[in-house]
Amino acid sequence: MAKELTSRSENYSQWYNDLVLKADLAENSAVRGCMVIKPYGYAIWEKIQAELDRMFKETGHVNAYFPLFIPKSFLSKEAAHVEGFAKECAVVTHYRLKNSPDGKGVIVDPEAKLEEELIVRPTSETIIWSTYKNWIQSYRDLPLLINQWANVVRWEMRTRLFLRTAEFLWQEGHTAHATEGEAMAEAKQMLEVYATFAENFMAMPVLKGVKSANERFAGALETFCIEALMQDGKALQAGTSHFLGQNFAKAFDVTFVDKNNKIDYVWATSWGVSTRLMGALIMSHSDDNGLVLPPKLAPFQVVIVPIYKNDEQLAAISEKVNELIPKLRKLGISVKFDNNDNKKPGWKFAEYELKGVPVRLAMGARDLENGTVEVARRDTLTKETVELEGIENYIEKLLDAIQENIYKKAFDYRTSVTRNVDSYDEFKVEIEKGGFLLCHWDGTAETEERVKDETKATIRCIPLEASEEGVCIFTGKPSKQRVVFARAY
RNA sequence: CGGGAUGUAGCUCAGCCCGGUUUAGAGUACUCGUCUGGGGGGCGAGUGGUCGCAAGUUCGAAUCUUGUCAUCCCGACCA
Numbered sequence: 198m199a200k201e202l203t204s205r206s207e208n209y210s211q212w213y214n215d216l217v218l219k220a221d222l223a224e225n226s227a228v229r230g231c232m233v234i235k236p237y238g239y240a241i242w243e244k245i246q247a248e249l250d251r252m253f254k255e256t257g258h259v260n261a262y263f264p265l266f267i268p269k270s271f272l273s274k275e276a277a278h279v280e281g282f283a284k285e286c287a288v289v290t291h292y293r294l295k296n297s298p299d300g301k302g303v304i305v306d307p308e309a310k311l312e313e314e315l316i317v318r319p320t321s322e323t324i325i326w327s328t329y330k331n332w333i334q335s336y337r338d339l340p341l342l343i344n345q346w347a348n349v350v351r352w353e354m355r356t357r358l359f360l361r362t363a364e365f366l367w368q369e370g371h372t373a374h375a376t377e378g379e380a381m382a383e384a385k386q387m388l389e390v391y392a393t394f395a396e397n398f399m400a401m402p403v404l405k406g407v408k409s410a411n412e413r414f415a416g417a418l419e420t421f422c423i424e425a426l427m428q429d430g431k432a433l434q435a436g437t438s439h440f441l442g443q444n445f446a447k448a449f450d451v452t453f454v455d456k457n458n459k460i461d462y463v464w465a466t467s468w469g470v471s472t473r474l475m476g477a478l479i480m481s482h483s484d485d486n487g488l489v490l491p492p493k494l495a496p497f498q499v500v501i502v503p504i505y506k507n508d509e510q511l512a513a514i515s516e517k518v519n520e521l522i523p524k525l526r527k528l529g530i531s532v533k534f535d536n537n538d539n540k541k542p543g544w545k546f547a548e549y550e551l552k553g554v555p556v557r558l559a560m561g562a563r564d565l566e567n568g569t570v571e572v573a574r575r576d577t578l579t580k581e582t583v584e585l586e587g588i589e590n591y592i593e594k595l596l597d598a599i600q601e602n603i604y605k606k607a608f609d610y611r612t613s614v615t616r617n618v619d620s621y622d623e624f625k626v627e628i629e630k631g632g633f634l635l636c637h638w639d640g641t642a643e644t645e646e647r648v649k650d651e652t653k654a655t656i657r658c659i660p661l662e663a664s665e666e667g668v669c670i671f672t673g674k675p676s677k678q679r680v681v682f683a684r685a686y
Numbered sequence: 687c688g689g690g691a692u693g694u695a696g697c698u699c700a701g702c703c704c705g706g707u708u709u710a711g712a713g714u715a716c717u718c719g720u721c722u723g724g725g726g727g728g729c730g731a732g733u734g735g736u737c738g739c740a741a742g743u744u745c746g747a748a749u750c751u752u753g754u755c756a757u758c759c760c761g762a763c764c765a
Contacts, residue, residue, distance in 0.1 A: 281764090354764080355764095
């Protein structure tokens with residue numbers, strides 16, 4: 198009908214685009230590369246935010262807000278940092294418009310040129326470290342554990358809804374520490390937070406690891422990441438946590454006096470996840486019928502569709518439903534009763550499937566007679582008729598089962614496409630099939646670069662806590678552990 | 687930034703090659719009525735378009751020419 202999705206096998210990337218639009222998550226805007234996040238999509242993002250925010254606070258962080266604009270000179274204070282971002286910065290040069298002399302609209306007033314141009318933040322390290330300089334004098338001011346929820350702009354050439362947009366929403370944590378060890382521990386801790394969130398809430402298994410030098414954040418000494426695998430076999434970086442060493446402290450002269458009255462530069466971390474997680478969520482679980490949402494992130498977990506022939510029947514059904522809703526809410530289950538008379542039940546069934554609502558209840562005249570309700574689960578597309586009495590407890594367990602099942606499905610898929618590869622010839626064949634390839638690598642940027650040029654595959658991460666002697670598949674040089682190769686988003 | 691394609695109703699598109707029976711169409715969506723209602727309903731009526739924008743050719747342009755803008759796909763670039 199009107200909302201047919203392209204199937205995944207036919208064209209995976211078209212399927213994704215269709216799904217984002219048709220499930221009403223987001224759409225393209227009048228501004229090239231920027232998206233409008235629609236209420237249903239934003240509701241999912243709010244759930245992501247709420248849980249992450251809770252986890253950040255639980256680990257001692259507080260929220261603050263720093264400006265959207267960054268003086269151009271700030272960006273250039275850290276050499277690697279400016280190198281990494283310069284090519285995709287939006288720049289504010291003027292502060293006033295005036296009426297066009299030809300009477301058609303407005304023009305930039307050439308008189309109103311800014312003395313120093315402002316960059317729209319692509320990330321906030323520079324503005325934040327210039328501020329931290331004033332906040333930190335002594336070890337007693339440390340650690341400084343701050344997060345901000347914000348938008349950032351990176352002027353991308355090619356954009357895709359959620360996965361890569363010119364403006365996106367994210368959170369960025371920026372912390373300052375007295376010792377190298379403490380900062381490193383912080384960076385690793387936040388990686389764990391991300392991984393826990395991805396697995397427990399998004400039901401998305403992730404690999405934890407370190408980035409190779411090529412993939413490292415501009416200005417970091419070490420970048421930790423979580424990498425997820427999408428259903429088409431491509432990898433997606435879902436979150437990063439950076440150990441920044443003293444790079445930014447030195448660039449912005451942020452020093453502190455330690456217990457021994459010795460002056461030193463502070464140690465830093467930064468870490469972030471963005472609306473890109475929405476893309477990861479969509480591509481981890483959804484199917485040809487639409488979105489599949491994990492119950493913990495679904496804007497509503499249960500939808501109730503009444504089936505009736507007249508107002509009397511609707512009234513009778515509504516009465517039962519209105520008894521049930523408080524029982525569900527009491528168990529913390531979010532529920533929507535769709536008694537909209539403008540849409541037919543069949544239309545609603547398809548619509549809520551498209552939107553990934555985990556559980557659908559249908560109640561009609563037959564059910565009223567029998568004291569039952571039809572329960573349909575989105576992840577398996579199965580239906581069963583269940584006693585209405587005590588249904589809330591049944592649904593509570595069912596939601597847990599769904600959360601678990603979609604995680605397991607994603608985990609099993611990842612397992613099935615993760616394999617060891619020990620020769621470059623085999624690599625070139627296997628990489629075409631997608632998935633994670635675990636290979637030995639000699640640790641050099643040159644090798645990684647050549648493999649990328651020849652196969653489009655990159656090192657997604659160097660797994661933590663793994664060791665196995667071997668030889669590089671490309672150069673035959675010795676290697677201490679396997680690394681994860683894949684094609685990536 | 688290179689290569690390719692497309693701009694016609696809210697959306698998807700036909701019409702363009704070969705200019706004039708086209709007062710610009712279809713499906714879908716929307717509005718009203720009605721029959722319906724357990725998987726995207728049926729019937730009837732109706733609303734809705736400066737044919738991306740600008741200039742040109744012509745008696746006449748959605749249709750031909752040039753320019754321009756925008757979008758999509760494939761590359762390059764990149765967290």
